[in-house]
Amino acid sequence: MTRFILSRLAYAVPVVLAVLVTNFLLTRLVPGDPVTALIGDFPAPPDYVARLRAEFGLDDSVWTQLRLYLANLAQGELGYSFFNRQPVIALLAERTVNTLILMVPVLVLSSVLGILLGMLAAVQKVRWIDVTITALSLGGKSIPIFWSGQVLILLLAVHFKVLPAQGMQSLRGVEPGWPAFVDLAEHWLMPGLIATAFNLAIVARVARVSFKEAMLGDYVTTASAAGLPRRKILFGHVLPNALIPVVTVIGHNLTNLLTGTIMVEAVFGWPGIGELFMSSIASRDYPVLQGIFLAVALVTVLANLLTDILYAVIDPRVRDSYVRA
Amino acid sequence: MQSSIRASATAMSGPDRRLRKLLSSPLALFSGGIVLLLLLCAAIGPIIYGGQALDMSANRLAAPSGADWLGTDELGRSVLVQMVLGSRTSLFVGLAAAVSATVAGALIGAVSGFGSRGLDNFVMRITEIFQVMPSFVLAAVIVALWGPGMGKIVLVIALLSWPQTARMMRGEVLRIRSLDYVAAAQCLGMRPWEVLWREVVPNAIAPVITLGTLIVGQAILLEAGLAFFGLGSPDVASWGKMLNSGQRFFYQAWWLSVFPGVAIFVTVLAFNLAGDKLAEVFNPRSEH
Numbered sequence: 001m002t003r004f005i006l007s008r009l010a011y012a013v014p015v016v017l018a019v020l021v022t023n024f025l026l027t028r029l030v031p032g033d034p035v036t037a038l039i040g041d042f043p044a045p046p047d048y049v050a051r052l053r054a055e056f057g058l059d060d061s062v063w064t065q066l067r068l069y070l071a072n073l074a075q076g077e078l079g080y081s082f083f084n085r086q087p088v089i090a091l092l093a094e095r096t097v098n099t100l101i102l103m104v105p106v107l108v109l110s111s112v113l114g115i116l117l118g119m120l121a122a123v124q125k126v127r128w129i130d131v132t133i134t135a136l137s138l139g140g141k142s143i144p145i146f147w148s149g150q151v152l153i154l155l156l157a158v159h160f161k162v163l164p165a166q167g168m169q170s171l172r173g174v175e176p177g178w179p180a181f182v183d184l185a186e187h188w189l190m191p192g193l194i195a196t197a198f199n200l201a202i203v204a205r206v207a208r209v210s211f212k213e214a215m216l217g218d219y220v221t222t223a224s225a226a227g228l229p230r231r232k233i234l235f236g237h238v239l240p241n242a243l244i245p246v247v248t249v250i251g252h253n254l255t256n257l258l259t260g261t262i263m264v265e266a267v268f269g270w271p272g273i274g275e276l277f278m279s280s281i282a283s284r285d286y287p288v289l290q291g292i293f294l295a296v297a298l299v300t301v302l303a304n305l306l307t308d309i310l311y312a313v314i315d316p317r318v319r320d321s322y323v324r325a
Numbered sequence: 326m327q328s329s330i331r332a333s334a335t336a337m338s339g340p341d342r343r344l345r346k347l348l349s350s351p352l353a354l355f356s357g358g359i360v361l362l363l364l365l366c367a368a369i370g371p372i373i374y375g376g377q378a379l380d381m382s383a384n385r386l387a388a389p390s391g392a393d394w395l396g397t398d399e400l401g402r403s404v405l406v407q408m409v410l411g412s413r414t415s416l417f418v419g420l421a422a423a424v425s426a427t428v429a430g431a432l433i434g435a436v437s438g439f440g441s442r443g444l445d446n447f448v449m450r451i452t453e454i455f456q457v458m459p460s461f462v463l464a465a466v467i468v469a470l471w472g473p474g475m476g477k478i479v480l481v482i483a484l485l486s487w488p489q490t491a492r493m494m495r496g497e498v499l500r501i502r503s504l505d506y507v508a509a510a511q512c513l514g515m516r517p518w519e520v521l522w523r524e525v526v527p528n529a530i531a532p533v534i535t536l537g538t539l540i541v542g543q544a545i546l547l548e549a550g551l552a553f554f555g556l557g558s559p560d561v562a563s564w565g566k567m568l569n570s571g572q573r574f575f576y577q578a579w580w581l582s583v584f585p586g587v588a589i590f591v592t593v594l595a596f597n598l599a600g601d602k603l604a605e606v607f608n609p610r611s612e613h
Binding site: 015018019022023026027138139141142143144146147148150151153154158256259260262263266277278281282284289292293296297300 | 453454457458459461462463465466467469470542546549550553554565568572575576579582583585586589590593594597598601
């Protein structure tokens with residue numbers, strides 16, 4: 001197993017490198033200059049501009065810049081933000097924590113509820129759940145999430161005034177402890193529920209199909225003929241057999257952990273990675289953008305690895321093949 | 326073997342039966358109707374309203390009423406007129422991006438599936454790299470740095486969408502190339518490219534076109550998202566841009582934020598529904 005994990009990580013290195021180099025070249029080859037973005041349209045003395053360019057290393061050739069970037073990266077050095085004048089790594093860490101506060105409950109809720117809903121729809125043949133799952137997944141694919149967020153704000157924050165419109169905590173400040181937690185939860189509700197609905201739809205749809213198929217297995221007939229209680233059949237036999245495709249989509253949701261919420265974060269002013277990304281684009285903050293790309297690539301690789309390990313946990317056949325390989 | 330005989334039997338009576346199945350589904354009719362209505366809007370809307378597009382009036386930020394059905398914006402322009410004009414942008418971007426992605430993806434996928442092992446591996450590694458990169462992130466970066474413009478937005482969306490088409494086409498080609506009739510064609514002395522083009526591709530193309538319908542929806546959403554974040558073309562009317570400028574009057578004028586969003590939602594929903602229904606009809610094994 002350890003060998004399997006190590007070999008998967010080794011396989012991921014070239015993919016991450018390719019992603020980093022592609023992103024680096026894309027940002028450098030399209031026109032647009034961070035220095036102009038930083039000082040604005042304001043006429044600045046040419047020697048000041050030249051000094052800034054030299055300081056940021058922008059007057060080297062693209063290839064030199066790429067080589068320097070990779071060399072620094074190999075030493076764990078992500079550089080300084082042009083705009084915030086802060087180490088990229090500190091900025092990333094702070095924003096990642098905020099995004100995780102938003103997303104971890106979302107992923108847990110959507111996975112558990114999604115599996116339960118899919119199971120109910122397939123096993124109990126409850127029609128309204130079927131319809132809800134189809135509508136949710138079609139709606140989720142079709143609705144512009146930046147817009148539905150706004151409509152919710154209009155309704156719940158502006159019209160009914162039951163929830164805060166934006167941000168992660170109240171500006172007036174609250175006491176630490178329980179009141180702070182309640183305050184955070186209130187801010188989480190709208191963005192969190194929107195993101196949950198979106199992920200839930202994907203999980204439930206796959207779970208429904210997968211449970212339906214698993215229910216057709218001969219072992220289910222055998223088990224019920226042998227008089228096994230229904231609950232035991234469902235959780236002991238059907239669930240493990242139906243879980244592989246569900247784990248695949250949950251893994252897919254996990255890969256979107258950092259970037260899936262860009263729009264939600266932007267609309268609700270949640271100070272996470274997505275928000276940092278949008279503001280770094282506006283200011284052409286290359287080091288921060290590259291840091292985000294690196295974080296996204298790493299999360300993707302780790303999420304895929306975690307998915308593969310989960311396969312092995314669920315399915316003994318997969319486990320065997322890893323051990324043999 | 327039996328299943329392939331049955332499959333070819335349904336294929337013979339195919340087109341007629343499929344059309345009937347589509348016409349008997351209310352959801353398919355609904356989505357088809359919406360798409361037709363939008364095409365009509367995009368085609369003749371600008372002819373009817375083109376002159377009034379920039380007509381300003383003293384009637385600023387007026388709520389929806391008998392005179393202005395969907396209200397007016399901060400310059401007194403009719404929201405309805407702008408929405409009709411915006412339909413052209415959404416449809417153009419969506420269709421152009423989907424068609425280019427589908428054509429490019431289908432060609433690359435077909436060659437990858439039919440060509441040598443090495444070529445196949447190479448193409449698949451490239452599509453994997455694309456799939457690791459989050460498309461909205463990349464689109465936003467490219468458009469932000471490169472500068473806005475409809476052509477560029479179409480190009481970026483197509484660039485990010487072709488890998489999914491290529492993978493699907495490759496999968497279909499791999500499946501079909503091992504069928505007996507392909508071997509028969511090869512035995513008859515047809516050249517490989519002829520076999521691919523005349524025997525394999527026509528039988529592999531249906532699911533790829535269905536996927537193309539879904540890409541139209543994705544592309545419209547992506548374009549609207551870019552425009553919403555201020556990365557759209559500044560010189561054309563678009564629903565995303567309306568939402569972007571409506572944000573400033575978010576608390577006073579809800580109609581600026583609500584109606585363009587509904588338009589995006591209904592349009593994308595129509596294309597997604599159409600894609601789902603097409604998939605149902607073209608894939609006899611689908612379980613819906």
